[in-house]
Amino acid sequence: MLGHWYIACRSSQLGRQPLARTILDEPLAVFRETSGRAAAVADRCPHRHLALSRGRVTDKGLRCAYHGWTWDAEGRCTDIPASCATAESYSRLKVAAKPVKEAQGFIWVWMGAGEPEREPLEFPRFNHDGWHHWVMERVFEGSGFNCVENFLDVPHTAHVHRGLFRGDESHEIEIEITSGEDWIQAEFVNEKRMDSIIGKLLVPADAKILHTDRFQLPYVTRVDYRMTDTRQYIVMSQCTPESSDRTRVFTYMAYRFSPFGPLVRLVFDPLSRLILDQDVKVIAQQTADIKRTGPPRFLYWETDAIARGIRDLLDGKSLAGRAPERKSLRA
Ligand code: FES
Ligand SMILES: [Fe+2]
Secondary structure (H helix, E strand, C coil): CCCEEEEEEEHHHCCCCCEEEEECCEEEEEEECCCCCEEEEECCCCCCCCCHHHCEEECCEEECCCCCCEECCCCEEEECCCCCCCHHHHCCCECCEECEEEECCEEEEEECCCCCCCCCCCCCCCCCCCCEEEEEEEEECCCHHHHHHHHCCCHHHHCCCECCCECCCCCEEEEEEEECCCEEEEEECCCCCCCCHHHHHHCCCCCCCEEEEEEECCCEEEEEEEEECCEEEEEEEEEEEEECCEEEEEEEEEEEECCCHHHHHHHHHHHHHHHHHHHHHHHHHHHHHHHHHCCCCCCCCHHHCCHHHHHHHHCCCCCCCCCCEEEEEEC
């Protein structure tokens, strides 16, 4: 889906070494100029097509590892070391360059024609008083849709994450679904503490849970759990599809948990990693199985809550004006 910002990598991953990244099937060399500015250019030297990500950063820009031709953040050629010609003559040589922004600890690349029409996504509660956050990164062998659907799907948690996130005990939960031009959201009305390790560790027994799952274009998911005023969790993933069956996912985990504060991460972090690993595994299996059995023709059921709406949004349909819906499921 073009016309959006995608995360290429975390700021901390981009040092002196360029990185090879693929976003929406476009191979990119992501690098940091010596001035500190982040940049992304096509990962193919226009001279003999060695990947520019094999090169190194110099004061003049990204220097190709083969013959040393060098490219700046705008994609202009700034040096051909063996050439006797003037710099002016080769400055008209270009490699395609992308608009890049660095914000909230991520390097964002604008994928689409022309200049960016909006700002990159903002992660909520970033460095807010009383809030803590950390980021996890995983490469899923699966499509962007299969990933975002999974991140916002409740029923699989009792199977793929059995005992960890949800357990045997279940009850009927009502869901209110609302949507807009480029988003869809499910609000779970009468959810109770989950019968699982996470439920017991992190949710007070009598808590009245407010839980919402939200999808937003291009491939952003946000899950909010609010137990009490001082116990809240936000899990937000920005998915960067690399190809039709490979997606790089950056998951931002923010929480507020009085009175234990940052200590909660000692429990929450390893459990979250375990849960992510289980999803990585099932998505890779799903992708391999679809390859073996033929193109997807998915069935959608009431229990899929907002999956059909997500599919519609990714297929370019606006959900503005769609009436709110009520569904229910056992979880
Ligand atoms: S291939 Fe890059 S300089 Fe020749
Ligand atoms: Fe999951």
